[in-house]
Amino acid sequence: MTRIRSVEAIPVRLARDLDEATGTAGSPSVLKSGEADYRWSASVPAIYSRHFETALVKVTLDNGLTGWGEAQAPLAPQVACAIVDRLLAPLLVGVEFQPEPEHIEKTWHNLYGSMRVRGQTGGFMLDAISGVDLALWDLAGRMRQQPVSGIIAGSLAKTRVSAYLSGLPSGSFADRCRFALDYQAQGFGCFKVFHEAAEGELFQLLDELHDALGASAQLAVDALWRLEESNAAAFGRQLDRRNAVWLECPFMPEEAEAHVRLADEIQTPLAAGESFRTRNEIAPLLHALRFVQPDLGRTGITEGLRIAAMAASANAAVLPHVSIALGPQIAAAIHFAAALENAPLLEFNPSVCRMANLFLESPLRVEDAHWQVPAGPGLGIQVKEAELRAAIRW
Structure with a gap:
């Protein structure tokens, strides 16, 4: 025992x-x-x-x-x-x-x-x-x-998961377009930008990215919970005109009814989920979402699987959220997405991945715009514990 x-x-x-x-x-x-x-x-x-x-x-x-x-x-x-x-x-x-x-x-x-x-x-x-x-x-x-992906899905588990580029480092529009172009050359076709400044600047950035990347590029927007319901539909229609693949976190997480109303008013699909820990929390706005984004560091794999099943019953896709994280959380998200039929994409932030890999015996890999699922047992990673502890600064 x-x-x-x-x-x-x-x-x-x-x-x-x-x-x-x-x-x-x-x-x-x-x-x-x-x-x-x-x-x-x-x-x-x-x-x-x-x-x-x-x-x-x-x-x-x-x-x-x-x-x-x-x-x-x-x-x-x-x-x-x-x-x-x-x-x-x-x-x-x-x-x-x-x-x-x-x-x-x-x-x-x-x-x-x-x-x-x-x-x-x-x-x-x-x-x-x-x-x-x-x-x-x-x-x-x-x-x-x-x-882990094999425990969940058996032989149906994927060996790699499509990645989308999350965020463009601050700089001029030209700098951000060059950054995106570098990753497009590596095979990336989907890019997420943050609504972190004025609306006009966001729409201009989207237009310049479309010009630089071409019509085939898919652009998503994370609104960072900033929208007011009085102007959200107008904001969303601007995204409709630009064929945005999703609008993420338009309102505060607890404003479920606002999400539902906005989903009925615009064509751009809504995405949310990173702020929720359980299926009970996300249930009130689930039918407003086309993309559900559980963060494994907040739901765990156990509750994450229940959220994913609930999303599947609502015909929603699962896009696991990956933000600040080291190897265990990122590896868990990779295995989770690899085990799910309704998880077409996984978030990729290059600087976060670089930080995580500093403290892993073997790095987590993104090749040809796909996360490679670690093949070892469990999460498939080995933490360099001594090096990590030595690097911690409080």
């Missing part, structure tokens, strides 16, 4: 070039000036970190086998880590571990139920549970000598 020996959470902060990162994951817009680590965006109703922050979870069995997970924690990863250390680890240490999806699902429900009557059914609590969940799936694959 194999039991869980230890559960450890590691809050991570890594130095990064903020200028290079601006316009991409974790810093989609220019931040307001100041010395604080966390700053307001100059245009988006959210705060962001100057650094690269995340929360890793390491689960070790009494046979010495280790699994790695990761919570989506781009700010204050100590919060999710404290939940793992103080609340979740005591519930897991000494418990028998079975490498079966049904066992992991039961564990997810036990952890979810531990604070449910106190209203902790979302937010940081679920981020922490998700970090543990990814580690348990990694362990299951390692014990079974199977990749």
Whole structure:
């Protein structure tokens, strides 16, 4: 009988070039000036970190086998880590571990139920549970000598997943077009831009990208929750004229009815999901979405699969969200997408991938605009733990 020996959470902060990162994951817009680590965006109703922050979870069995997970924690990863250390680890240490999806699902429900009557059914609590969940799936694959995608989908699992380029680093329109052209030359056909400035600038950027990339290029827009319902339809019709492939996060996550009304008024499909941890949270606006974007660092694989099944029943595709993340979270998203029939694309941010690969024995690879599914057991990655710990700066 194999039991869980230890559960450890590691809050991570890594130095990064903020200028290079601006316009991409974790810093989609220019931040307001100041010395604080966390700053307001100059245009988006959210705060962001100057650094690269995340929360890793390491689960070790009494046979010495280790699994790695990761919570989506781009700010204050100590919060999710404290939940793992103080609340979740005591519930897991000494418990028998079975490498079966049904066992992991039961564990997810036990952890979810531990604070449910106190209203902790979302937010940081679920981020922490998700970090543990990814580690348990990694362990299951390692014990079974199977990749996670194979456990989920068997022989139907894909060996590669189409990637879309997420974000264009800040600079002139010409600079951004050159950046996109470089990736088009590598085989990329879909590009996402952030609505991080004035509307006119966004539409001009889309027009210049279309001119540079050609009519076959697919352009998506992440509105960063900025739209007001009074002008959202007019904004959406501008995207209709430009044949945008989707409009992401038009309104605040809790404004479900606004999403539903906008979906009825414009042709451009709506996409959302990164802010939601459970199928219960996303259910009110599901029928407004053509693309559902669960973040595995917030849903875990277990709840992510249930969200994907719900999306399939609504004829929606799944585009897993990948933002600030290291190897465990990115690898989990790759395996997740590889296992799903209704997951045609996976997000790719070059600077995030480069950071993740600094701390992996073998890099995660994107070739010919496709994520290559790691072939090893579990998530198929080996974390360079000593190098990572040495690089953390608090």
